[in-house]
Amino acid sequence: GRSAHCRDTYLEWISLYCWTTFHATIMATPEWSRCQWEQISRTYSDLSNCTVLMAEALSCPWPSPALDSFFLQIHMEYFTNCTMPANSQPSQPPLGPILAMAAMPACLTPLLVALTLRKAREGVVSLGLAGDGK
Amino acid sequence: FLLLVLLIYINRFSFLQRMAPSLTSTVSYTDPTLEPVVTEHSPVRQKIIDSQFKCYERMNRDPPYRKKGLFCNRTWDGWLCWDDTPAGRVTAQNCPDYFPDFDPTERASKYCDETGNWFRHPESNRTWSNYTLCNSFTSEKLKMAFILYYMAIVGHALSITSLLISLGIFFYFKSLSCQRITLHKNLFVSYVLNSVFTIAHLIAVVPNPGLVKRDPVSCKVLQFFHQYMLGCNYFWMLCEGIYLHTLIVVAVFAEEQRLHWYYLLGWGFPLVPASIHAVARAKYFNDNCWMSVDTHLLYIVHGPITAALLVNFFFLLNIVRVLVTKLRDTHRAESNMYMKAVRATLILVPLLGIQFVIIPWRPESRLAGEIYDYIMHILMHYQGLLVATIFCFFNGEVQGALKRQWMQYKTQWGQRRREHCSTRSTSYTATSITEVPVYLYHHDSTNDQLNGKYIDDSELVALKSGETSD
Numbered sequence: 346g347r348s349a350h351c352r353d354t355y356l357e358w359i360s361l362y363c364w365t366t367f368h369a370t371i372m373a374t375p376e377w378s379r380c381q382w383e384q385i386s387r388t389y390s391d392l393s394n395c396t397v398l399m400a401e402a403l404s405c406p407w408p409s410p411a412l413d414s415f416f417l418q419i420h421m422e423y424f425t426n427c428t429m430p431a432n433s434q435p436s437q438p439p440l441g442p443i444l445a446m447a448a449m450p451a452c453l454t455p456l457l458v459a460l461t462l463r464k465a466r467e468g469v470v471s472l473g474l475a476g477d478g479k
Numbered sequence: 480f481l482l483l484v485l486l487i488y489i490n491r492f493s494f495l496q497r498m499a500p501s502l503t504s505t506v507s508y509t510d511p512t513l514e515p516v517v518t519e520h521s522p523v524r525q526k527i528i529d530s531q532f533k534c535y536e537r538m539n540r541d542p543p544y545r546k547k548g549l550f551c552n553r554t555w556d557g558w559l560c561w562d563d564t565p566a567g568r569v570t571a572q573n574c575p576d577y578f579p580d581f582d583p584t585e586r587a588s589k590y591c592d593e594t595g596n597w598f599r600h601p602e603s604n605r606t607w608s609n610y611t612l613c614n615s616f617t618s619e620k621l622k623m624a625f626i627l628y629y630m631a632i633v634g635h636a637l638s639i640t641s642l643l644i645s646l647g648i649f650f651y652f653k654s655l656s657c658q659r660i661t662l663h664k665n666l667f668v669s670y671v672l673n674s675v676f677t678i679a680h681l682i683a684v685v686p687n688p689g690l691v692k693r694d695p696v697s698c699k700v701l702q703f704f705h706q707y708m709l710g711c712n713y714f715w716m717l718c719e720g721i722y723l724h725t726l727i728v729v730a731v732f733a734e735e736q737r738l739h740w741y742y743l744l745g746w747g748f749p750l751v752p753a754s755i756h757a758v759a760r761a762k763y764f765n766d767n768c769w770m771s772v773d774t775h776l777l778y779i780v781h782g783p784i785t786a787a788l789l790v791n792f793f794f795l796l797n798i799v800r801v802l803v804t805k806l807r808d809t810h811r812a813e814s815n816m817y818m819k820a821v822r823a824t825l826i827l828v829p830l831l832g833i834q835f836v837i838i839p840w841r842p843e844s845r846l847a848g849e850i851y852d853y854i855m856h857i858l859m860h861y862q863g864l865l866v867a868t869i870f871c872f873f874n875g876e877v878q879g880a881l882k883r884q885w886m887q888y889k890t891q892w893g894q895r896r897r898e899h900c901s902t903r904s905t906s907y908t909a910t911s912i913t914e915v916p917v918y919l920y921h922h923d924s925t926n927d928q929l930n931g932k933y934i935d936d937s938e939l940v941a942l943k944s945g946e947t948s949d
Contacts, residue, residue: 382529382532386525386528386529386532389528389532390524390525390528393528393531406605406606407557408554408555408556408557409606410552410554412555413535413538413552413553413554413555416531416535416555417535417538417539419535420535420536420538420539421539424536424539425539438759438762438763438764438775438776440775442759442763443759443763443775443776443778443779446755446756446759446776446779447775447778447779447782448782449755450748450751450752450755450779450782450783451782451783451785451786452786453748453751453783454748454783454786454787454790455786455790457744457748458717458721458744458787458790460740461718461721461740461741461743461744462721462724462725462729464737464739464740465721465722465725465729465736465737465740465741466725466729468736468737
């Protein structure tokens with residue numbers, strides 16, 4: 346039926362047309378640069394566009410579970426040894442050091458206040474003004 | 480919970496940032512039948528490809544679904560990555576920021592039906608994720624963001640003006656100066672600097688996505704000083720509280736304290752949390768221009784501020800307790816005067832602190848939420864104006880000094896006009912002019928002197944007649 350058409354025929358077509366170009370381009374790049382996103386992003390983008398055009402040609406939806414399985418295979422074959430591309434949003438630092446760093450000045454505050462109080466009181470006493478006043 | 484306030488504040492403005500180069504989307508995404516497909520190589524397309532790559536990497540590396548029951552498989556829907564979801568559940572995540580009118584604080588959702596398949600839109604029979612909330616409120620939010628933005632700038636400008644006027648008054652009228660006024664001056668200076676840095680940030684950094692993208696060191700330095708000044712504000716309020724406490728509770732109205740430690744606490748200590756925050760931010764969460772408020776690292780600065788507010792509040796309660804119970808019988812007149820002095824600080828500390836308390840309770844409904852935002856913005860950005868008004872313009876002493884100066888000018892003009900017509904010598908009029916303010920000061924000071932000198936009325940008169948120069 347239609348779903349089989351959009352699964353099997355679609356996968357056939359993209360393997361035949363899209364994957365072959367992709368494979369050739371990847372093999373043409375040196376091995377050390379295959380994990381660098383700046384180098385391969387254009388190739389990857391072309392692969393993705395190709396799958397879109399195939400889907401349009403076959404009147405199939407894009408994306409689809411078939412596409413997911415295709416790309417999972419691609420990633421398993423070419424990118425398993427790569428580290429993830431750098432995150433645009435930095436990840437949250439570990440909670441322990443944050444708590445320590447936040448607690449330190451927060452706890453220092455009342456200590457410093459007490460110190461200021463004591464110094465102010467000492468200052469007043471040394472000037473001989475504490476008590477009943479003049 | 481403090482993060483929520485800044486989240487509202489900054490989210491409005493980072494929202495604004497994305498609006499500044501207003502492009503229109505080339506895709507009709509609210510149409511359920513059209514898939515999100517754009518085939519030219521644009522920055523938008525590049526962002527989407529990046530997300531797609533990361534999605535499939537994540538799908539590969541995440542462990543397989545282990546729970547029992549039906550579930551929908553993890554998938555890439557063209558814009559966002561969706562994890563394995565149990566059947567019959569709606570999963571949601573934040574909207575992407577690919578398009579200018581997509582609000583990343585809104586949520587996109589996807590429904591996994593009972594049969595373990597993703598929801599298909601009835602019209603097109605294709606799997607469909609719900610992105611309608613992402614752009615439905617955008618224009619209203621944008622309008623409100625602009626209003627709040629301009630309100631903030633106006634608030635800080637007004638604060639700077641009123642604080643500079645107050646500082647001018649305090650420096651000009653030497654008769655007003657005492658240790659408490661010195662602390663006020665320092666507080667006002669810290670507020671002025673805080674407003675200056677905030678306005679610089681709002682005008683130079685927030686509407687300027689190019690600058691944020693370039694991420695120069697100067698904008699991080701600006702943020703560092705901004706955090707430092709914020710700390711100084713609250714620690715100077717704390718110094719005011721400590722001073723009053725020492726004055727009233729500890730030393731019973733004696734005036735001369737050494738102020739060195741107050742300066743250390745007010746200007747020196749806030750460097751510590753600001754520096755720790757800068758180092759931690761640079762090491763762990765080094766986003767562009769340190770604009771993001773989505774990090775717990777901000778607690779490094781806001782923790783001590785909250786501690787300072789709490790300590791201040793307890794000091795003030797203690798002062799009120801002492802004034803009411805111990806001094807009521809023995810020094811009634813003075814305790815009344817000190818009540819007036821304490822009243823100003825007592826009003827301000829809760830006002831400054833209340834924004835930290837009511838933060839967690841932002842109302843859910845749209846209208847109430849907007850009203851809440853307006854109130855929070857007024858509380859946050861008009862603080863300088865409030866402090867200047869309560870500590871300076873509403874101060875009886877200051878009003879008295881201004882009135883005397885005004886009377887002096889009036890009599891001077893009056894005398895000058897009469898000089899044109901009369902034949903009196905100028906020296907006679909000069910001496911009569913200098914005597915007038917002393918006479919007035921004499922009388923006023925017995926009624927409302929707030930300088931903290933515990934002296935008998937008769938002694939006061941004797942002293943004042945002795946010192947005619949201030």
